[in-house]
Amino acid sequence: MKNSIKYITALALCCSLFMNAQENDMQKAIEKGKADLIEVLMKTGKDFDFGIDPAAVKQSRGVAGIPYREMDFKKLLEYSGQGMDAILSPTQKLVVPLVNGTNVVTTLSIAEEGKGRYKVTEVINQQYQNELNMLPAEAKQNDFKNLTIIYVPNLNTVVYTADGKSYTSYNGNSLREGQDPEMLMQEFKIDAVDFQQKYGDLIKKGKLVN
Amino acid sequence: MKTKIVVIGIMALFLIVLQGCCKPSEVIGSVNNTLHPQETNNWCWAGVTQMIAQNEGITVTQCDLANHRFGKTNCCDFQNSGQSCPKTNDCNSPGWLELDYSGLKFSESETALTWDKLKKNIYCSKNVLGFAYGTDGVVGHVVAIKGYVTVAGTNYVVLNDPWGPCMGQERMITYDEYVNPTGTSTHWNTWFDISKK
16 A cells, blocks of 8 residues: 555656656747747848837747647548537647737747657747737636637638637638637538538649648 | 850859859848738639749739639639729639749759758749648648748748738748648648749
8 A cells, every 4th residue: 555655656746747847848949939039030120021029029928838739621521510629630739929918929839849848830920919819808818728729721711719619710700709619610511511522633633722 | 256155155154153152141041022912712822923923023913823723714803892802702712833824944842942952042042932831631831931040050931921811921930840840731842943934
């Protein structure tokens, strides 16, 4: 009995250390991305126009990374009400908003490169910045911790989900209003079937981009 | 006449040697290229073709490219009356770069360019490159590469991304992300060494 307690304690300690190390590594990647971005903005003003004020980035803080997942298009074609989550990929990267108060200044993306280590993959994305700023406060509670970003391939749209609601600008929907995810999935399925009929054979023949 | 040919030959040779000697900056390189947002939510290929062609001094419109690709004549029609963007949903379809049709010569590679080759294309040849990526079995995306920067030991690539429709964005990814995009996506194609026919 004593031994079991020892083993469990040791295991819990290891897990805790691993989680802390992972958290630290994630934080390091975010700090690296932010520092690189500030340097780029200060050095390359003449060459590039990212439309971001370096001072605003300096004053910002990185919050928890938002998981980015992609919808499986084949599963979407056969969707039968099993829930959006059931047809999503595992998390592919984390989108990290840099915020000043409630305003998102820009986003970084970081991705796991194995064994809990993270690397920066992107340092400016105005699409996420604009869309995150448009979401209602309820979707961004707790520093965006409840949020997930979902990309729907072929339909070429992004959905934000939080606390059982979905937010998207797809087909004229408003990012400011939460929707029932099931209603949205039905809309996606109809459009996915239509897309497949129009382009399914073409995609089999060769690559296409949109 | 003979002398003229020799002089022209020597000058051409000199230019080739000069080009070969060009040493790109280790820190930054950029091409002055105007961002053109895609004019429907499927026309990234038209937007990037337009940006690359513009860099070579050729003017093409996205809707002309779409008319050509889809064999239609109505792709320049507005979707909403009085607004030039977006264009009609009737032509809102995915595609592929139309560089040949636009009067351009180019090389293309299914593998990413080395960092050195990418820098030379931008810094020495002042090329805007095309970069397509995606997941097999679904439609991918294409962007224009217009610059590079190295900061604190990390190499970054600067993009003119025609997404979103009628907006576009200038963004920046790591060179590693260009070579091997995150998740299920892979590098599909890079168009480089581009010039007028």
